[in-house]
Amino acid sequence: MSRLVLDVADYPTPGVMFKDITPLLADHAGFSAVIDALADEARDEAGTVIVDKVVGMEARGFMLAAPVALALGVGFVPIRKAGKLPRATHAVSYSLEYGEATLEVHRDAIAPGERVLLIDDVLATGGTAAATRELVEACGGTCVGVAVLLELSFLPGRATIGDLPLSAIASV
Template identity: 45%
Template sequence: MTFLLQSTLSRLRGKVRTIPDFPKKGVLYRDITPLIGDGQFFRLVMTVFLKRYQRRKIDKIAAIDARGFIFAGALAHILGVGLVPIRKKGKLPYQTYETEYASEYGLNTLTIHRDAIAKDEQVLILDDVLATGGTAEAAAKLIERCQGTLVELGFLIELLDLKGRERLSRYPIYSILQFP
């Protein structure tokens, strides 16, 4: 994004804590809690997302369980659009669509309420991290199953070495920060 200075990106990157071997050996976990725990940095992240999406036609923002709720909820509030939770299986009480996917940690299932998105509504998916792309791909499939139109997949962090962008090559993707 053109208005972001390299120094600003470096400051944001510096607020992301790296924890080795979590949740399993060999994984470098990118912990966003120091970043979102600092009000000025959290505001900065939300400003970046706002600048990117404020002039786009968006009817709903879909949030991926659970950390996606942090960013999607805040941005939906700012933009005055609906928020759609995409949850793990067994967490939504009404009729759902579901899709199984493989992530870097194993097999999982995501669900969405069948009536969460109307046909042709413009939907932004927002989440914290793009890793292998399994979770994001499953979320995108759920939006399509509801007959919504996916505007973009937006992330705070993209883990480049895990090649999630390649897996999601048919969708537009945006990430604020990139890590190896």
């Protein structure tokens, strides 16, 4: 997989090592393997799906979460940047590796009691995942875990998400 995820120095700001997943997305075998591995995080030991929804975080999380939701036979919910959703939303502001952001979800996207798997491409500081958890809980849903392609283990992502189970396909 390392040949399919490229490092881009100083993007989007100086000092940040960006992980470019577009070569992975373009490789059918690699992309399929990643989707299968992420989907496995939403199944129990018997292979039964244990979630009602899969949430993807803007924007690269969408590219992973939507096919995972299809593979599981459950709904997909996009978590968007502020101002991108047309109806009533819940919003959470937070800090990320290189700035500040606000995320939103439609108030009716997740029903009370629904079990949700959070998916993103990279876990860095954990701010996006923690904010997304807050949004899911604001809707009345329960987060069962976070599944990511890459964990940047030199950053405090695991500590930031607290007791939320984390699965990473690779750690750097």
